[in-house]
Amino acid sequence: MSGPEILTFGCRLNTYESEVMRGHAAGLDDLIVVNTCAVTAEAERQARQAIRRAHRDRPEARIVVTGCAAQIDPARWAALPGVSRVLGNEDKLAAASWTPQAMAGGDSVSDIMAAKETAAHLVTEFSGRARAFVQVQQGCDHRCTFCIIPYGRGPSRSVPVGAVVEQVRTLVASGYNEVVLTGVDITSYGPDLPGAPTLGQMVRRLLALVPELKRLRLSSLDPVEIDDDLWRLIEAEPRLMPHLHLSLQAASDLVLKRMKRRHLVADAARAIERARVLRPGIGIGADLIAGFPTETEAQFDDTLGFVTDYEIPYLHVFPYSERPGTPAARMPAIPVEQRRARAARLRAAGEANAARFHASFAGREISVLLERGAQGHSEVFAPVTLRGHEGDETGGRLLPARVMETGAAGLVAEVI
Numbered sequence: 001m002s003g004p005e006i007l008t009f010g011c012r013l014n015t016y017e018s019e020v021m022r023g024h025a026a027g028l029d030d031l032i033v034v035n036t037c038a039v040t041a042e043a044e045r046q047a048r049q050a051i052r053r054a055h056r057d058r059p060e061a062r063i064v065v066t067g068c069a070a071q072i073d074p075a076r077w078a079a080l081p082g083v084s085r086v087l088g089n090e091d092k093l094a095a096a097s098w099t100p101q102a103m104a105g106g107d108s109v110s111d112i113m114a115a116k117e118t119a120a121h122l123v124t125e126f127s128g129r130a131r132a133f134v135q136v137q138q139g140c141d142h143r144c145t146f147c148i149i150p151y152g153r154g155p156s157r158s159v160p161v162g163a164v165v166e167q168v169r170t171l172v173a174s175g176y177n178e179v180v181l182t183g184v185d186i187t188s189y190g191p192d193l194p195g196a197p198t199l200g201q202m203v204r205r206l207l208a209l210v211p212e213l214k215r216l217r218l219s220s221l222d223p224v225e226i227d228d229d230l231w232r233l234i235e236a237e238p239r240l241m242p243h244l245h246l247s248l249q250a251a252s253d254l255v256l257k258r259m260k261r262r263h264l265v266a267d268a269a270r271a272i273e274r275a276r277v278l279r280p281g282i283g284i285g286a287d288l289i290a291g292f293p294t295e296t297e298a299q300f301d302d303t304l305g306f307v308t309d310y311e312i313p314y315l316h317v318f319p320y321s322e323r324p325g326t327p328a329a330r331m332p333a334i335p336v337e338q339r340r341a342r343a344a345r346l347r348a349a350g351e352a353n354a355a356r357f358h359a360s361f362a363g364r365e366i367s368v369l370l371e372r373g374a375q376g377h378s379e380v381f382a383p384v385t386l387r388g389h390e391g392d393e394t395g396g397r398l399l400p401a402r403v404m405e406t407g408a409a410g411l412v413a414e415v416i
Contacts, residue, residue, distance in 0.1 A: 007050050017093060038067075085105075086108075134164060168210050178216070200228065207240070218240075223247070234275060285312070291334040317343045361403045370397045
């Protein structure tokens with residue numbers, strides 16, 4: 001097999017970083033890179049399972065483990081059968097880590113908390129993907145009580161606007177019609193850069209300087225941190241897709257305070273209401289944790305009621321997962337089965353909301369980013385199946401279509 005096989009777990013930032021590593025390690029054969037995630041115990045379990053499977057199927061290959069889980073507990077991952085090297089989150093992005101000489105050396109895990117800036121990397125292709133991801137920010141200065149990620153990613157640091165523009169311009173020249181700006185906490189973008197640009201100011205400059213970019217999306221946003229420039233773009237910039245994904249986590253003020261979040265329920269409500277006034281028909285998504293320690297049935301009902309009342313269609317729901325070393329892991333726990341049951345109820349509410357939201361697009365014209373086969377996504381990030389496009393491999397094209405059927409799972413449309 002020529003070049004590395006890369007197994008990516010977790011977030012869009014990991015997806016971006018896997019492509020950086022693919023470029024650095026392009027000349028290395030018989031290499032498997034496992035880019036881990038530490039958000040939940042399940043994510044770590046899946047990565048361990050993938051390592052065991054890779055070692056069983058390709059015993060001659062070297063296995064390099066990296067990512068957040070490896071950064072936080074390198075010895076644990078180094079001890080797995082078949083693992084030849086562990087790289088930290090900073091180390092994995094350095095070209096010097098992937099030379100034959102470096103590969104013959106031992107583990108390399110730098111102190112992530114000492115990181116002061118994040119280097120820019122030019123990526124020209126995202127293997128097998130129709131949309132491209134661009135890192136604009138790295139790390140997090142906040143300490144939510146449930147979250148281990150700051151210990152895997154280090155302090156918040158921003159990519160200079162010029163480097164973001166250069167990366168996006170390169171990707172558009174490579175044929176990408178849609179770019180997603182990603183990071184660990186992208187609404188914290190800018191204070192460490194000259195002039196302290198906000199996220200909205202950076203996005204405005206990016207869109208002005210790369211007029212050939214057709215579609216831009218943002219990854220999860222903190223509802224209380226969206227700046228005025230970004231709100232203006234949400235209202236007036238057609239190339240910024242009408243899709244807002246909020247890092248909500250819960251809709252009970254007491255639970256949010258115990259999580260040490262920066263917003264309260266009223267802040268989330270205002271953000272959703274403002275987005276819908278400025279951009280009617282906008283797709284709203286939210287991250288939610290079900291069964292956070294101490295969460296009562298009444299507090300869960302508050303979150304469920306909020307999801308229903310505000311008709312949020314696109315939910316990423318996670319049953320709470322203890323992360324060793326975090327304050328929440330020491331709080332009184334909710335039984336695991338109860339967490340799973342609450343997560344299922346939230347997902348069901350999200351599906352009902354999605355069915356109603358998608359029904360509003362019946363008969364309407366949409367623009368679809370074709371991804372794989374006949375599948376794609378519309379501007380609001382509704383999943384779309386295109387009739388008559390089975391087997392079409394030209395992912396990445398933008399196609400005009402008319403919605404013929406709707407349901408909780410998405411839209412069925414025909415190309416116009």
